[in-house]
Amino acid sequence: MSETATTQDLDxxxxxxxxxLTGYCYRMLGSLFEAEDAVQDTMVRAWRAMDKFEGRSSLRSWLYRIATNVCLDMLSAGNRRARPMDLTGPTPVAQAxxxxxxxxxxxxxxxxxxVLPSVADPAEAAVERESIRLAFMAALQHLPPKQRAVLIxxxxLAWKASEVAELLETSVASVNSALQRARATLAEAAPAETDTADELDEEQRELLDRxxxxxxxxxxxxxxxxxxxxATLSMPPYDLWLRGHENIVGWMEGVGSVCRGSRLVPVVANGTPAFAHYHPAEDGDGFTPWALMIMEIEDGKILGINSFLDTPRWFRLFELPMRLPAGS
Structure with a gap:
């Protein structure tokens, strides 16, 4: 076999x-951009060390070991990503x-x-979506890096304790202890049990249409x-967040009233329903990006509206158009 063919096969x-791997690193790091950098670093390291790969574990397990070490190195600075509600209390609209x-x-x-693999089993797909919900991702950020890796x-990912112990070069007892501590911390963080996106759920479709x-x-x-x-409303990169009907409506009728006449285009983000929010263009020609709006739904009502306002960053990431024509 030629060297070129061998290289292509390895690639x-x-x-x-x-x-x-991107999904794993995203759960570890809380940023898709950092996750994709981590995976690229993993691939480069794997390529360079392939002659040392002895096949005692699967290629997949070996790549996860490299990716875990890359993420742990990136997390060594102690940074943890958060949502506005993890940093401050809610603000009354009058003081916003x-x-x-x-x-x-x-x-x-x-x-x-x-970040999610293509799976045919609807139940497995639902579990995958559940594991990247914003509330669950935020709760993961409360865990020390190694506990985070163990829990994920x-x-x-349903690895056996023995497999995780081998990956982390530790004992099964240590893995089980870390998992127990991680579960306890997660129980205290208490991520809200919000619904994932389900296009077959008629009640969810009707709620979103309304x-x-x-x-x-x-x-x-x-x-x-x-x-x-x-219900809550947050708007990263601002640390302000609001809770309750009166405050949310007060905001939307005050500062937020610039959103009148907007258009919403459905997308899916973090396993949940979301919208690309377009605002009437300043030049009067159609609509331009305003926010990526990720919804949290519970018991048939909206529990959270997470509006990410850095639209040049998010609309490109989601491959969304940077302008909608008039009449959309």
């Missing part, structure tokens, strides 16, 4: 694992001020197609009827 074998924090502060959104490998109609019509009475009483 192909490595690439087969890129998406699932927009204060931006650096990009590295925030837990970042991700398109499902970049054991509870999300939300689009209320938001695009800027009908605050109709919008309020769709929200839980303790």
């Amino acid at each position: 192909s074998r490595l690439e087969q694992h890129r998406r699932e 001020q927009l204060t931006a924090r650096p990009e590295l502060t925030w837990l970042e959104p991700a398109p499902d197609g970049r 490998l054991r509870e999300v 939300y689009v109609a209320a938001f695009e019509g800027y009908d605050m009475k109709a919008l309020t009827a769709l929200l839980h009483e303790d």
